[in-house]
Amino acid sequence: MIIAIDGPAASGKGTLAKRIADLWGLPCLDTGLLYRAVARDVAARGFRLDDAWAALAAARSLDPAELADPDLRTPQAGDAASIVARIPQVRAALLAYQRGFAAQPGGAVLDGRDIGTVVCPGADAKIYVTARSEVRAKRRFLEYMARSEPVTYEAILADILRRDERDASRDSAPMRPAPDADLLDTSDLDIEAAFDAAVGLIKRKIGQ
Numbered sequence: 001m002i003i004a005i006d007g008p009a010a011s012g013k014g015t016l017a018k019r020i021a022d023l024w025g026l027p028c029l030d031t032g033l034l035y036r037a038v039a040r041d042v043a044a045r046g047f048r049l050d051d052a053w054a055a056l057a058a059a060r061s062l063d064p065a066e067l068a069d070p071d072l073r074t075p076q077a078g079d080a081a082s083i084v085a086r087i088p089q090v091r092a093a094l095l096a097y098q099r100g101f102a103a104q105p106g107g108a109v110l111d112g113r114d115i116g117t118v119v120c121p122g123a124d125a126k127i128y129v130t131a132r133s134e135v136r137a138k139r140r141f142l143e144y145m146a147r148s149e150p151v152t153y154e155a156i157l158a159d160i161l162r163r164d165e166r167d168a169s170r171d172s173a174p175m176r177p178a179p180d181a182d183l184l185d186t187s188d189l190d191i192e193a194a195f196d197a198a199v200g201l202i203k204r205k206i207g208q
């Protein structure tokens with residue numbers, strides 16, 4: 001069973017994806033980490049993030065075993081990721097790995113921006129997770145505070161809005177719900193309620 005979880009920055013899709021994967025005993029891939037790692041490698045080699053040649057080289061040489069780096073989780077890494085993510089060659093280079101991950105025996109859960117539309121258009125269940133931008137910024141702010149990251153709520157909100165705009169307006173695989181995705185607005189739900197709602201949607205889709 002392949003489950004696609006998409007949605008904008010800080011919508012809670014990553015947390016939901018992990019919990020859904022645990023429930024069904026499936027492997028889970030946070031595809032945002034791939035773009036974050038490509039951006040990190042481009043910058044580390046001294047190139048501009050919009051340098052298509054350098055970004056493609058970084059995508060081709062990416063070792064997905066090295067995605068655990070905590071530096072990939074910072075707001076700066078997310079912003080940088082959305083710049084390399086606009087480059088079609090980078091997206092194409094990361095596609096095979098994502099599809100291979102999804103094709104594991106038994107299936108997988110993948111979360112990102114284009115899983116339901118491009119990476120796994122034939123997924124058994126697709127959920128597009130949203131929440132009001134102020135709610136997303138507040139959740140992310142509390143998360144960073146807990147990790148003692150020096151950020152302000154205003155800076156996080158600005159980052160989220162900038163990233164949403166970049167991700168939704170790019171030509172290549174823009175962020176959008178697949179026509180057959182179920183929409184889940186978690187603005188007024190806590191994580192337990194959001195999880196229950198997501199599980200209900202998936203069970204209905206797969207006929208359980």
Ligand code: C5P
Binds near residue numbers: 010
């Ligand atoms: O999900 P996360 O916030 O880690 O993603 C970082 C950035 O990577 C996104 O803002 C987006 O530009 C890009 N991304 C993407 N397609 C995906 C996953 C992430 O373009 N499937």
